[in-house]
Amino acid sequence: MKLVILDRDGTINEDSDEFIKSPEEWQPLPGALEAIARLNHAGWHVAVASNQSGLGRGLFDLSALNAMHAKMHKMLAAVGGRIDAVFFCPHTPDDRCSCRKPLPGLFEQIGERFGVELRGVPAVGDALRDLEAAAAAGCEPHLVLTGKGAAWRGQALPAHAPAGTRVHADLGAFADHLVARPVAPR
Template structure:
């Protein structure tokens, strides 16, 4: 099985200020939905791993989060794409959980769901926490220069990023890279 693990906010959609708190706030980044469609058509399953501390802070509830994801799924379906599963951590940074990135808990849950060893699975996001969690789970780290990472465009990666992190302009460039690589 070919699997890709994506961060949601800043990778697939615009970041909220500070959180996406309603379905109307969820707006895809240019080309992101088409990128997921291209990954799907190339045989990749797509899972999302996302910290959602707005739940722990009481800024949104699970019904609202489900409505946000419903909007995402409908917009993906409209372009012939799908995300197979969304895994999220509802905790705040002050909670002692193992699922909040940069810990690997969400990634481990994805591996368990699919019955896969995640070694070498491409994981793509716009922030250090996502890449550290990916690395801890054995995934191959990919950074997109959208969302939080937009400020890094044109600069070397700061210290602390996983060794071997591959950098892409956006999710479309990441998808093109993976699809071209599998064709070799």
């Protein structure tokens, strides 16, 4: 199975320091939905791994999160794309759970759900914690320079970034990279 794991806020949709709290606030980044559709059409299954501490902070509830994801799925379907599964951590940093990125718990849940070994599975995010969680799970880390990743435009990644991290302008550039490369046997 060809599987890719994506972060949500800052990778697929606009991010906000005030949190994305409603379907109205959930706005896709330019070209991101089309990039997911290109991945799907090339045979890739797409899962999302997203910290959603706004739930634990009481900023929005599960019905609001579900409505955001319903909007995302509907907009994706309109461009011929799909996300196969959305995994999220509802905890705050103080909860010390194993599913909050930079820990690998969400990735491990995805591996279990899909029945795949995560070694070498491409994982994309806009923050170092996304890359750290991906690397801890054995995934291949990819940084997009959107959302929080925009701070790294024109700069070298810090020394503590996971080894082998690949950098892309946005999700569209990542999709082009992934679709163009030959698939290695696993």
